[in-house]
Amino acid sequence: xxxxxxxxxxxxxxxxxxxxxxxxxxxxxxxxxxxxxxxxxxxxxxxxxxxxxxxxxxxxxxxxxxxxxxxxxxxxxxxxxxxxxxxxxxxxxxxxxxxxxxxxxxxxxxxxxxxxxxxxxxxxxxxxxxxxxxxxxxxxxxxxxxxxxxxxxxxxxxxxxxxxxxxxxxxxxxxxxxxxxxxxxxxxxxxxxxxxxxxxxxxxxxxxxxxxxxxxxxxxxxxxxxxxxxxxxxxxxxxxxxxxxxxxxxxxxxxxxxxxxxxxxxxxxxxxxxxxxxxxxxxxxxxxxxxx
Amino acid sequence: xxxxxxxxxxxxxxxxxxxxxxxxxxxxxxxxxxxxxxxxxxxxxxxxxxxxxxxxxxxxxxxxxxxxxxxxxxxxxxxxxxxxxxxxxxxxxxxxxxxxxxxxxxxxxxxxxxxxxxxxxxxxxxxxxxxxxxxxxxxxxxxxxxxxxxxxxxxxxxxxxxxxxxxxxxxxxxxxxxxxxxxxxxxxxxxxxxxxxxxxxxxxxxxxxxxxxxxxxxxxxxxxxxxxxxxxxxxxxxxxxxxxxxxxxxxxxxxxxxxxxxxxxxxxxxxxxxxxxxxxxxxxxxxxxxxx
Numbered sequence: 352x353x354x355x356x357x358x359x360x361x362x363x364x365x366x367x368x369x370x371x372x373x374x375x376x377x378x379x380x381x382x383x384x385x386x387x388x389x390x391x392x393x394x395x396x397x398x399x400x401x402x403x404x405x406x407x408x409x410x411x412x413x414x415x416x417x418x419x420x421x422x423x424x425x426x427x428x429x430x431x432x433x434x435x436x437x438x439x440x441x442x443x444x445x446x447x448x449x450x451x452x453x454x455x456x457x458x459x460x461x462x463x464x465x466x467x468x469x470x471x472x473x474x475x476x477x478x479x480x481x482x483x484x485x486x487x488x489x490x491x492x493x494x495x496x497x498x499x500x501x502x503x504x505x506x507x508x509x510x511x512x513x514x515x516x517x518x519x520x521x522x523x524x525x526x527x528x529x530x531x532x533x534x535x536x537x538x539x540x541x542x543x544x545x546x547x548x549x550x551x552x553x554x555x556x557x558x559x560x561x562x563x564x565x566x567x568x569x570x571x572x573x574x575x576x577x578x579x580x581x582x583x584x585x586x587x588x589x590x591x592x593x594x595x596x597x598x599x600x601x602x603x604x605x606x607x608x609x610x611x612x613x614x615x616x617x618x619x620x621x622x623x624x625x626x627x628x629x630x631x632x633x634x635x636x637x638x639x640x641x642x643x
Numbered sequence: 644x645x646x647x648x649x650x651x652x653x654x655x656x657x658x659x660x661x662x663x664x665x666x667x668x669x670x671x672x673x674x675x676x677x678x679x680x681x682x683x684x685x686x687x688x689x690x691x692x693x694x695x696x697x698x699x700x701x702x703x704x705x706x707x708x709x710x711x712x713x714x715x716x717x718x719x720x721x722x723x724x725x726x727x728x729x730x731x732x733x734x735x736x737x738x739x740x741x742x743x744x745x746x747x748x749x750x751x752x753x754x755x756x757x758x759x760x761x762x763x764x765x766x767x768x769x770x771x772x773x774x775x776x777x778x779x780x781x782x783x784x785x786x787x788x789x790x791x792x793x794x795x796x797x798x799x800x801x802x803x804x805x806x807x808x809x810x811x812x813x814x815x816x817x818x819x820x821x822x823x824x825x826x827x828x829x830x831x832x833x834x835x836x837x838x839x840x841x842x843x844x845x846x847x848x849x850x851x852x853x854x855x856x857x858x859x860x861x862x863x864x865x866x867x868x869x870x871x872x873x874x875x876x877x878x879x880x881x882x883x884x885x886x887x888x889x890x891x892x893x894x895x896x897x898x899x900x901x902x903x904x905x906x907x908x909x910x911x912x913x914x915x916x917x918x919x920x921x922x923x924x925x926x927x928x929x930x931x932x933x934x935x
Contacts, residue, residue: 491861495898528820529875531895569783573900581899583821603823604896606787607873608865 358629360514362507362545368568369545375514377540377595379475387468396473400540401594403584407465408521413589417523419456420485420612423447434638438494444487445494449638451483451616461616466519469593474515474620481505481516481619481641485523487612488531493605495531498572500539501617502596503546503565509640510626514540516596516619523612526585531605533592533613536572538579539599544571567599575599650921652806654799654837660860661837667806669832669887671767679760688765692832693886695876699757700813705881709815711748712777712904715739726930730786736779737786741930743775743908753908758811761885766807766912773797773808773911773933777815779904780823785897787823790864792831793909794888795838795857801932802920806832807912808888815904818877823897825884825905828864830871831891836863859891867891 359374378397380386386393388402396402408416427435427444434453436446451461460466461480470478488494501518505511526532546565584592594600596617605611619625625642628634637643651666670689672678678685680694688694700708719727719736726745728738743753752758753772762770780786793810797803818824838857876884886892888909897903911917917934920926929935 491864495896497898527873529826529873529895534821534899569900572783576900581819581821601898603821603898604787606789606893606895607826608861608868 359512360502360506360543360545361629362503362543363548363565363630365545366547368547368571370571371543371545373514373541373543373597377514378473379515380472386472388472396593396595399537399582400598401535401537401582401584401592403586403590403592405586405590407591408589410589413523415456416460416521416614417588419454420523420614423450423454423485424487433636438492441492443489443492446484446486448482448484450485450614451480457483457614460521460614466591466616470517470519470618473517473593474618476620476622478618478620479641480616481511482615482617482639484615485612486615488602488605488610490530490608490610491606493531493611495604496602498536498567498599498601499565500544500567500597500599503544505596505640507565507630508628508632508635510628510634511596511619511623511640512626513623514595514597515623516617518594518596518615518617520592520594521614521616522586522588522590523614524588524610526590526611527607527609528583528585530607530609530611531602532583532585532611533600533602534581534583535594536575536579536599537582539575540595540597543597544599572599651804652794652798652835652837653921654795654835655840655857655922657837658839660839660863662863663835663837665806665833665835665889669806670765671807672764678764680764688885688887691829691871691874692890693827693829693874693876693884695878695882695884697878697882699883700881702881705815707748708752708813708906709880711746712815712906715742715746715777716779725928730784733784735781735784738776738778740774740776742777742906743772749775749906752813752906758883758908762809762811762910765809765885766910768807768912768914770910770912771933772908773803774907774909774931776907777904778907780894780897780902782822782900782902783898785823785903787896788894790828790859790891790893791857792836792859792889792891795836797888797932799857799922800920800924800927802918802926803888803911803915803932804918805915806887806889807915808909810886810888810907810909812884812886813906813908814878814880814882815906816880816902818882818903819899819901820875820877822899822901822903823895824875824877824903825892825894826873826875827886828867828871828891829874831867832887832889835889836891864891
């Protein structure tokens with residue numbers, strides 16, 4: 352056990368789960384200014400930890416993203432690079448990482464002003480891409496993503512010091528309530544759930560397929576849902592969910608014929624750059640958590 | 644391959660999936676009479692293959708059912724009888740069969756007039772309980788039920804000759820869109836999907852945990868959903884879904900804390916009693932398909 356004295360959010364070191372009050376602001380935007388987000392939107396995000404926009408991209412932009420993601424899917428099926436993560440128990444592609452570097456269309460997306468203006472407003476600073484990926488949840492066979500706070504992993508395994516990051520999930524197809532949409536627990540971002548169990552070296556090699564450490568316990572999840580409920584915002588292709596790095600989220604599997612593919616882009620404040628991981632272990636590779 | 648010449652719905656005998664027109668009525672109710680179901684409800688059922696009622700039972704009845712199901716769950720955990728089916732890959736109870744015989748509360752439920760009057764109206768005859776069970780889909784870990792037509796199995800493995808049966812699914816808790824509710828493909832009951840692959844002897848011992856034969860192919864499912872869409876009726880505890888024996892249905896897994904437990908009671912017309920299975924194999928035991 353290597354506990355930094357400056358660790359604001361210790362996790363995977365106690366024998367019991369613990370809830371720790373968030374020690375960072377959720378919303379860095381100043382109230383008195385005119386913004387791309389309304390006051391209602393800003394306070395909704397602060398209170399609930401997310402914001403959903405049904406059509407931030409037009410049809411043509413969505414078509415380009417969707418076609419490009421299909422191309423990436425096809426190419427990735429044959430590639431054996433570490434950026435390509437496969438489903439547990441099958442060879443099917445589950446995620447492709449670092450697409451904002453390897454792909455021009457996705458690079459352009461990561462620099463899109465519709466995203467960047469909102470992100471830098473919420474984070475109160477310039478931001479950079481901490482991680483990008485496409486998640487492919489295929490029809491019929493798409494597997495669940497169990498509940499987790501991204502920050503817990505980014506903090507412990509990547510050395511992200513504070514909560515000053517957020518994710519954008521961009522839907523590449525129409526999302527329905529029944530094809531395994533992203534579910535969030537509103538308000539859960541205001542507490543940090545310190546999880547039980549120390550992760551082994553190179554945990555990421557298996558955890559991107561199926562998480563086994565840093566997994567929230569059922570009692571804490573139940574309490575969070577009792578307080579905040581569950582929200583599963585669904586909308587058309589091109590809809591975008593912005594959500595706080597510490598918001599508890601997950602998704603069910605998908606036996607419907609409708610695949611559910613999303614681009615995830617994670618932005619981190621330039622004032623929150625990665626340090627050495629709080630686990631004391633080697634940091635995960637750059638394609639999962641940008642250090643350069 | 645033992646193909647009866649009188650088999651109206653051959654399945655698991657061809658090398659390709661086949662869609663066969665339904666050769667039986669969906670609705671046996673006479674239009675000119677006054678019924679417990681309205682004309683709109685009757686024609687909705689005929690067209691879509693299901694009917695949903697949000698509150699067929701009052702709070703007290705629901706509480707009694709819910710408490711009794713919890714008692715059955717606890718007792719079943721320790722029992723090693725064939726009526727108790729466990730989750731694939733764990734020892735958790737997934738279903739308990741033949742509850743209308745083993746349990747007084749469930750017996751009373753199976754004889755409830757709110758159910759029986761609707762059932763005998765739709766089937767146009769007296770009906771008897773072909774099968775009963777509780778399905779336990781626990782919070783956090785509840786697994787999916789893949790798409791299937793019940794009739795396909797009941798025909799091939801149990802010898803149910805024609806489509807003149809239906810199921811009642813009674814919700815024991817409030818159902819949400821996100822805790823793995825039953826999904827149906829409206830209109831799919833009007834065609835019989837002849838599935839590929841011959842089931843081995845004693846298939847039911849594994850199929851009740853995870854189906855491997857009589858599984859609809861993805862192309863046919865996609866066509867059905869393209870035509871009819873997907874409906875996932877959700878409502879309060881005590882809500883009831885009536886659905887045709889040949890309606891394609893399934894449900895996703897459930898990572899939410901909300902468990903989703905349902906009582907299933909299957910009624911078959913007294914004019915449609917079981918014969919020897921169309922597979923030519925031994926019939927499944929009486930607790931899965933009543934013969935007596």
